Amino acid sequence: MSAQPSVSSVFVALVRRDMALAWSQGGASLLALGFFLIAVSLFPFGVGPEPQILARIAPGVIWVVALLACVVSLDRLYQADYEDGSLDDLTLSPLGLVGVAGAKVLAHWLSTTLPLAIAAPALAVLLNLPDAGYPVLVASLLIGTPALSLIGSIGASLTVAVRRGGVLMFLLILPLYVPTLIFGVGAVDAAVTMSDPLPHLALLAATTLVATVVGLAASAAALKLAME
């Protein structure tokens, strides 16, 4: 009879396990990062290489492609564990389903969406973003990417029992990303046009906080119903 492990040690173990899986061969993180780099570099071919046009659309392109890259990486967030039964085991852990969702979302953010925020300035160079935009671009992505993982977790948990749920997940998640996108791009645009980006960043932080509450509760409820 071994002692019950503490909640925090289970949480940390689950985060580490998911991060290791995300970065291992066949993991989603490198694929998402690759998607991000390639999809952004398609835009100069699509809209033409004029530096002014690219500078104007740079914040929007980077944000839109970042959230698409996030959804691309989400379809196995819960599904692999659901299919092989480890999600049932995790349900019995002292974490509870909200804790399991929290750990998996944190691991997804650290391993997949946070690297997008770190890679963003390099892509901004390719798109000729004005100098004033860089700090706010990174700040807005740091504040906003947790919301992308959290809202994405809702879609991943709702489609966990759907065999080919990937495309359906896009349909469910993308409309819910609209506020995050508006405030994120708004902050960078404000910085580029030399006005105050702080109100946008504050609204973005509020979106992330709401997404934390709604996202974890909805994910836990969806997982519970899917496993019945």
Next chain:
Amino acid sequence: MHRFANPAQFNRLADAVMPWAMVATVLLFGAGLYYALAGSPPDYQQGESVRVMYVHVPAAWMGMFVYVVMAVASFAALAWRHPLALLAGKAAAPIGATFTALALITGALWGKPMWGTYWVWDGRLTSVLVQFFLYLGYMALWKSMEDEEKAGNAASILALVGLVNIPIIKFSVDWWSTLHQPASVMRLDGPTIDGAMLVPLFLMAAAYQVYFTVVFIWRMKFEINNRKLSVMRSVDMGH
């Protein structure tokens, strides 16, 4: 609450309401359309195109109203395992999606002569478009799984998450100043529309409301019969 969980009870109530609702739909649409198209004055600025309002505004109201109906039904379905509530959400969704689409299309047709463009990406139009996508996502989730109850539960959670969009739609015209006019009927200090226009507007809103009741009852009965049929089939096949 659980009194209505019995399909037989629901059918009895529906059969009692149905004839009245159908008569009211015909009468209200008759009167509403007369006042909207002929019996009300043209606007001093917009001229005759103001008449789009009598189709557009009630459709937008109904798009939100039906969403709330769907969300309340979803909540009841999840909280009390209420089987009829699950079907109520499923029955309401396509009606609400249609009202929302009607609001978007009539809005575009009204926008062209008034604003000079079919579409602008402002807060009101964008949040109504998001509402339309939420309806589509809800319906797609229902169709995505073989286990109807699982699919319905997942869709119900999405409906509840999407509820945050409703206040955004309502207040978008106050938060962002845009081409779309601010609220002129549902105001704390009373409507700012002339009475001659309020009459057809409210008649049409009432007509949409009873029309919704009729179609909703139809679709509920259809869903209940469908459910009975699939239960009978699975019994037949010896499951």
